[in-house]
Amino acid sequence: KVKKLHTASTPQNCKRIVVLGAPRVGKTSILRRYLRDGFVEDYNPTSEDFLRKLFRIRGETYQIDILDASREREFPAKRRLSILTGDIFLLVFSLDDRSSFEEVCALRTEILTAKSKLSRSSVPEHCAQPRVPLVVCANKVDLLESERQVSKAEVLQALGDDCAYFETSAKDSTNLEKVFETLAKRGGLPTETGPSQHRKVSLRSYQAMRAGRVAGRGSQAPGRDDPCGTLYPLARRPSFRTDLRQVIGPQTERKPGKGMEKCYIQ
Secondary structure: OHHHHHHHOOOOEEEEEEEEEOOOOOHHHHHHHHHOOOOOOOOOOOOOOEEEEEEEEOOEEEEEEEEEHHHHOOOHHHHHHHHHHOOEEEEEEEOOOHHHHHHHHHHHHHHHHHHHHHOOOOOOHHHHHHHOOEEEEEEOOOOOHHHOOOOHHHHHHHHOOOOEEEEOEOOOOEOHHHHHHHHHHHHOOOHHHOOOOOEEOOHHHHHHHHHOOOOOOOOOOOOOOOOEEEEOOOOOOOOHHHHHHHHHOOHHHOOOOOOOOOOOOO
16 A cells, blocks of 8 residues: 555656765754754764655656765765765755864765766866755854864855855754755745745645545545645665666666776775
8 A cells, every 4th residue: 555655656857865974963853854843952874875756846756866865975886876876965064073074074075976977077166056946054153162073264265155054943943944945946846845845734635635635535635735745654765776877877788798887985
């Protein structure tokens, strides 16, 4: 029954958001706000690294897959594959941890370089930035000024004025709406994908709305055209083989006798 629901929920528009950053900077808390609009004080290492949310907005369906690639810090090839298959990027560091800021700077360079190579662009790296939907989030702005290790001026100097940069607090939701709005705008998604811009419904209710009925009735559901979204509870990350095939294309498309194109994973 779940498989049938999932098949019927195949959306028209799919995007993958890749989240990167050092441990303990607040990535999970930010994602919890994005997906469920909640905050948990205690720190727990990320256990779910792949989440999926389905939306129905203005008569169209959308699927947003969110990949927290933090576990791949020690596996450069896996991280590079996650970058190559990502559509939108959220980079997070903590204002009380300078090393986490330096890591974000390195990650941003890696993303721009990898995407440039993937598109076989001959344009210099800094010119490729506008084509990569990317937002940098400096979390824990709620901390005391004395605890801050990175200034805003320093961040802007390192990332450039054209970088989408926000200082946030997952704890009290400071600037998170702006982050989510910018992620949507830069990634070509409706603003209604933001957590406060749609109704949160169950998977069953979502499916009923898509079918234009109320569960158990033949009549149309009231408010069925209102933006709504639901978490898909059984989402699993596609295999690395599947992701790799997405990057290099199916081998059957190769011309006879021609070797595979070089794939920029390493």
